[in-house]
Amino acid sequence: MERRRFAVIGLGSFGFHLARYLYEMGHDVLAVDRNARAVDAVEPFCSRARVADASDKEDLEAAGVHNAEVAVVSLGTRIDSSILATLYLREFGVGEILVKAVSHDHARILERIGATEVIQPERDMAVQVAQRLAEPDVLDRLPFLEGYVLVEIRAPKGLWGRTLAESHLRRRWGLSVVQVRRWEAGKEQALFASPDLELRQGDVLVVLAKPEDVERFRKDHPGH
Numbered sequence: 001m002e003r004r005r006f007a008v009i010g011l012g013s014f015g016f017h018l019a020r021y022l023y024e025m026g027h028d029v030l031a032v033d034r035n036a037r038a039v040d041a042v043e044p045f046c047s048r049a050r051v052a053d054a055s056d057k058e059d060l061e062a063a064g065v066h067n068a069e070v071a072v073v074s075l076g077t078r079i080d081s082s083i084l085a086t087l088y089l090r091e092f093g094v095g096e097i098l099v100k101a102v103s104h105d106h107a108r109i110l111e112r113i114g115a116t117e118v119i120q121p122e123r124d125m126a127v128q129v130a131q132r133l134a135e136p137d138v139l140d141r142l143p144f145l146e147g148y149v150l151v152e153i154r155a156p157k158g159l160w161g162r163t164l165a166e167s168h169l170r171r172r173w174g175l176s177v178v179q180v181r182r183w184e185a186g187k188e189q190a191l192f193a194s195p196d197l198e199l200r201q202g203d204v205l206v207v208l209a210k211p212e213d214v215e216r217f218r219k220d221h222p223g224h
Helices: 013-024 036-045 057-063 079-092 104-113 121-134 169-173 211-220
Strands: 005-009 028-033 048-051 070-073 096-100 117-119 138-143 149-154 176-184 187-192 204-209
Touching: 005 013, 013 028, 013 036, 028 036, 028 057, 036 048, 057 079, 070 079, 079 096, 079 104, 104 117, 149 211, 169 176, 169 204, 169 211, 204 211
Parallel strands: 005 028, 005 070, 028 048, 070 096, 096 117
Antiparallel strands: 138 149, 149 204, 176 187, 176 204
């Protein structure tokens, strides 16, 4: 994995854990907050920690955020500070700027002034929980190429005992099986999706498909 240079600005719960996890993954992480206690708390879990005011351009530059490849701004309800920090990061030439927003209007402003991605954790988590509750058979869902998702879905009972070729997943539902995950002898096996692979109870299909095709497949196999 390529080591990247991150700056995390704002060390509330979200910023603290993000900085720590990025650092534990082997990246260079600069953590910044105006609160000295927050900076002291994160110092053992990052490359460098600096006290700086996110709304002060000179403060941010002195802290070294202009050297980051990716900056994450997480300033809670301090909307004015997050807007200014985003503007300064764009002026510094930071390539990727992810900013935590607290409202739809806040997100629109951030996008207008140069945020490359706006994060709304509460909304995003609500969407994930809603999908998990409404789609208990879909174990995971990741955005892929535009218009497609990579989805983990339990093999429905109607396909047990059939090979992938006999299941006609691509022809009937537009699902391209990338991999089949199966538990055998207490271990999870990642199986190549060969046409003659016979599906069993408990198998998990990793498929690439359009979201509407996944939904159509689920409607055709209710209650599995």
